[in-house]
Amino acid sequence: MGINRWNQHSQSAPRCNTVSLIHSSSRLCYPVLPPCLFTATKESFNPWQTSNLTLIMRIAIVTTWFERGAAYVSKQIADTLLASGQSVFIYARGGEEIASESFPWTNYTVERDNTPRLPMPTGMNKKRFTQFLRKNAIDLVIFNEQRYWAPILWTREFGIPSVAYVDYYTTRTVSLFSAYDALICNTNRHYSVFKHHRSCFYIPWGTDTTQFSPDRPTTAKEKFTFFHSAGMNPYRKGTDLLIQAANQLSKRRSDFSVLIHTQVPLEKFFPELRPIFNDLTKRGILSIEHRTVSAPGLYHRGKIYVYPSRLDGIGLTVPEALSCGLPTITSDSAPMNEFLSNECGKLVPIASTSLRKDGYYWPETTCNVEDLTKIMASYCQNEPAIKLQAVEARRRATAHLDWSVNSRDLAQLLQGVTLRETTSEMTKELTNEDHKTVLYYDRLSFLYNAFFRVAIAAKNLLK
Template structure:
């Protein structure tokens, strides 16, 4: 109350005493609920708005980043902005996030993160706002730039390619942060049993995307039916995305009707559960993604993690995570739009897309079929490259940015390293080795975890485990004396400093 009438609260203590005397035993007998059941917290929290348990990439990014942040000790409250397509997985972290998503979110979070499309740049009073935006058309919408400058503390983007677009459009560079996408190596891996497919062909190209113009499925269908026939031992598997609200039946039928002896095309229009998708990649020989525009390209990274080489457009963000020896890159020409707009959005300059060269795409498809051994070697290198792109690194980047915005972020990884080091010092080497190995799986470039795992392996006489750990550590840190001495003690020359 704002009033100060004399004696206004004189009887409060007496009234509370009578309440306790009358209802105290009944109140004490009620079950105590966790504090989070009440929907508000006194501790600083992150409210994360968007889709979560849906079949599209934005929801996947939201799930993985919130899970990884929660694993680091950050209190994240998901707020659904779209209905779910499937139930949350039966996992302790997912259970906590799903439980919070069913409750009222804290009204005054320390930071609000929003990732949905179209983006929402509105800001509540007194809160710090982060908005995650992918963009695929080069020049960015002018209205978005104005809203970001006026309302948003930080803009997170999935690739350096997208970051450059927003900076060129007028967003201050210090407020645009690259928080890349990642892949779950426990799910996407080369040894996942392949999904059965309705084909007897042994060479299987795979396209994972939708019917959007920028995805390039029209280019792929044209190139595929022009390059192969029904007599070839090859098929194209087209995995559509129902989320886009379109189907590719007619486009596939028209492509097949354009030639006398069309090659086989398998069309999969249905949504797949998250755990079903890895088997689709391992059932394929090669992923083909001739995109015109991508903000990141998650199917490319997922296929690589499953040990599959990729045929991709040489444009946009793909070179940021796909090395030269992991696939074939189709040259493309930048084609500007006729006007400075994308649909109804006026842009800062003329937007553009990358148009893959049709002949080069056909040659890449034919080369892949004719060189199976080289393709397998590319797949192995793709899997090795993808292991560096787990969700641990982007979650660490996100945690650092949340801390910079004023959120107290516990350093869960440092705590884990300290705990595992104590276990090793106490002689609990197997337990410590397993913990260090998990940290290395989450972040293959964690030098402290690599060294800790190697020391445990050496103490256990597991030289075959220690050697690759030490070699990797020296590739990352050639001046690491401890690693060099340990590898020398194994009787093998250490890699020379670069």
């Protein structure tokens, strides 16, 4: 696992020496560690069984780090690794928002890349990142939704294995994932694309079933409430489809309400729906919470979760809602339908599909608004069915969607990841892909940085 990567005479943390143990069927390499750096009882320890030895690794997670889905994925991975005794270091890359010091997740070692917003998606500062690797003597790097390929090459320059959490890929970039030494897939859909990779780990997604639980007292109003989380991208999450369905349903009955939690202004995404927003709000049917709410969110304010998503890497809110005991209505498309059964929700038939302009591998799927309206109507004031489905939703979550159970082997799997050879062809392919995204970004990055620094300074002066 590259324990000798960092020179013991450098300023970085010293590494442990290794010894080779010869077995009749294989050659195994174990680190010579002080007793505190491995876990095994005297009675159970067998030097020929690697499962008895838990190496303490120093793992970096490169990720966005503010209130959004991708950061919650990184947080859950970090929590699993920390619980298994690993050391975890968060590298909060630039290119998106970066959490302030008041961010509620305080029990993590975080390095913030405060480089001004870069034109390259998931852009990073090479000097800052490599200093981070050296300073913390990193053994392995997990990249979460990394779309800029150069950092994978920077990592390899230090002889550090890299692992991708798989979420974003296009038909053109699927083959480039072979540059990673291992992949983590949390859905069957992603795994079906990358199972040919030499080290592709399928770890079914789950949630914190203790934090997301039905134990919190409900604050739902007298009206039957459908809840929806629009997050940072209401269009992708099908918020407009829900609004249209709610508008149709409101013409037949008024004994229901819709609560939408969003982190962005909905009118900005759907200006054409402004009259419907205003009408439903005036009639007391629609409520919009435009703010950031930390987990466990606002699930307790609804009875049914509605998520007509067009496209998702995981669809985090579906297992969260089920874990909170909310029967769920969602699109009959992967990966959302991977979490649901007929006993704890309903799937909405797909009306159309379309390819994304950015070439994302999977198409967007738009569910049928008429069917969505009928399904919502079937739940209104149907308390017996809702109670049965609520119980089944929670049971399914605890049985199949408990992240602490699904991810329990993650640390052991990562300990087996080894660095593959870096070839000139690999370097060329990754560099060419970056240049297609932002032409000659590496050569001109200093100009981009200078431009954005000037723009930020000018903005501050005008305040």
